Amino acid sequence: TRKSRPQRLLKAVEGKATLGDPQSVITAIDHFCRHKEWAMNVGDEKGSILDSLVIELSPVNVLELGTYCGYSTVRIARLLPPGARFITLEFNPDYAAVARQVIGWAGLEDKVQLVEGASGDWIPRLREHFGVQMFDLVFLDHWKDQYLPDTKQLEECGLIQKGTVLLADNVICPGTPDYLKYVRNSPHYDSRYYRSHLEYTKVEDGLEKSVFLGF
Numbered sequence: 717t718r719k720s721r722p723q724r725l726l727k728a729v730e731g732k733a734t735l736g737d738p739q740s741v742i743t744a745i746d747h748f749c750r751h752k753e754w755a756m757n758v759g760d761e762k763g764s765i766l767d768s769l770v771i772e773l774s775p776v777n778v779l780e781l782g783t784y785c786g787y788s789t790v791r792i793a794r795l796l797p798p799g800a801r802f803i804t805l806e807f808n809p810d811y812a813a814v815a816r817q818v819i820g821w822a823g824l825e826d827k828v829q830l831v832e833g834a835s836g837d838w839i840p841r842l843r844e845h846f847g848v849q850m851f852d853l854v855f856l857d858h859w860k861d862q863y864l865p866d867t868k869q870l871e872e873c874g875l876i877q878k879g880t881v882l883l884a885d886n887v888i889c890p891g892t893p894d895y896l897k898y899v900r901n902s903p904h905y906d907s908r909y910y911r912s913h914l915e916y917t918k919v920e921d922g923l924e925k926s927v928f929l930g931f
């Protein structure tokens with residue numbers, strides 16, 4: 717059967733990137749998505765905003781919801797301080813398999829724990845299974861209607877505490893209206909929109925950064 721788009725994206729990485737060089741993996745994926753086939757990676761423009769926020773935050777415990785091909789996983793992992801812990805959740809086994817190889821090409825497999833499974837099933841188990849107390853950064857980039865329920869579940873499990881930063885992709889396109897309303901209206905979050913564009917296009921999109929202020 718024909719290869720899937722993530723498998724074709726992986727071939728582009730293997731053909732162009734340098735083993736162990738995260739930047740070359742990022743560049744290869746961006747080139748593939750801009751010139752060959754669009755794919756729903758956070759991309760280079762929003763990716764640069766993501767980079768600057770990771771550098772500024774220097775997070776120790778990071779959670780990503782929705783690994784897909786591992787593009788944002790590589791962007792984040794390459795900037796983490798030694799000893800940081802990065803868990804990324806992906807419930808599609810085919811995407812997880814591609815992401816593992818993309819992360820491996822970047823030489824970042826020791827920095828990332830890719831957990832195959834649904835966020836709803838895993839969020840309640842992260843504390844006892846991985847011994848994580850709270851997350852400094854949560855990057856939301858999975859199904860857009862899951863951002864809000866998963867955020868509430870993270871709050872209930874005590875994995876979001878004072879100072880935790882939520883960074884959400886696609887708050888304009890495709891859009892996450894219920895999540896946006898929640899973080900922008902809640903007295904417990906200080907929320908800010910970083911205007912940008914939908915990856916590899918001129919369509920408006922952006923990232924919403926929401927800092928939890930405590931209960």
Ligand SMILES: CCNc1ncnc2c1ncn2[C@@H]1O[C@H](/C=C/CNC(=O)c2cc(-c3ccc(F)cc3)cc(O)c2O)[C@@H](O)[C@H]1O
Pocket residue numbers: 756757758781782783784785805806807808811833834835836857858859860862885886889890914915
């Ligand atoms: C069931 C919820 N829990 C989940 N737990 C773990 N992984 C999950 C989950 N949901 C989805 N996933 C995974 O996250 C990924 C899903 C991402 C969904 N993203 C989008 O729909 C998206 C879509 C667009 C987009 C924008 C404009 C268009 F015209 C077309 C598409 C752009 C983006 O940047 C996007 O992120 C997949 O790998 C999926 O298997």
Ligand SMILES: [Mg+2]
Pocket residue numbers: 756757758857885886
């Ligand atoms: Mg996205």
